[in-house]
Amino acid sequence: MDFGKLVPWNWFKKEEEEKGHIVPVKIEEDVHLFPASIHELQTEFDGFLDSVKRTIGSKWINNPLIRTDLFKPSLDVASDGKEYSIKVELPGMxxxxxxxxxxxxxxxxxGEKHQEKEEKKKDYYRIERSYGSFERILDIPDDADSTNITSSYKDGVLSVVIPRKVLPKKETRRIEITSES
Incomplete structure (x- = not known):
């Protein structure tokens, strides 16, 4: 049995190593990897951080000393027998x-997302758009054909397709067991 197929590939290994943190993953409500109290604590803490980000405002968020991964576009990674497909949401870019x-x-x-225009006639009290640069780093599997990667961009969604290649089968060699005298 090939146990490699049961273990999902860690696409974010290099990104986690570079940034020193774990990329958040959506977990279905039925699956509890943590005890309920820790899971609830994490959810409350995430909500608290989101409210702090909204409260601080754009003056602090645009400060390079404080800003850390506030613009991190969402992405989906899927595969079938022929290819891996990655879709990155980049609206307005x-x-x-x-x-x-x-x-x-x-x-x-x-990529880098710019604030394109400024309207002098209107007084803005709040703008809820993210601007700045981002970088997503994906560690692609060994069976990915990195020489034939294609991409397209339409309606704010970047699609990257990586064909899969057939890896050579590893040869199994029997080792003879001898008895000691």
Whole structure:
């Protein structure tokens, strides 16, 4: 039995190593990886941090000393027998401000979102859009064909397709057991 198929590939291994934190993962309500009290505590703490971000306002959020991963676009990773597909939500971004690089089975998706226009006639009291640069780092599996990666951008969604290649089968060698005299 090939146990490798049962264990999901950690696409975010390099991103976690670089940033020193774990990327949040949506967990279905039926699955509890933590005791209920710790899970509830984490949910409350996340809500508290979100309210702090909203309360502080854009003056503090745009401060480079405080800003940490506030603009981190969501992405979906899926696969079938032929290819891996990655979809990144980048609403309002120009495709010329997005770059994709692949080196040593590490896929980097980078970009920068700019505030494009300022209206002098209106007084803004609150703007709820994220601006700034982002970088998502994905550790692609060994069976990914990194030389034939394609991408497209439409309606604020970046689609990256990585074909899968057939890996050579590993040869199993029997080891003879001898008895000691």
């Amino acid at each position: 120009d495709k010329n401000n997005i770059s994709i690089e692949c080196t040593n089975n590490i896929l980097k998706i980078k």
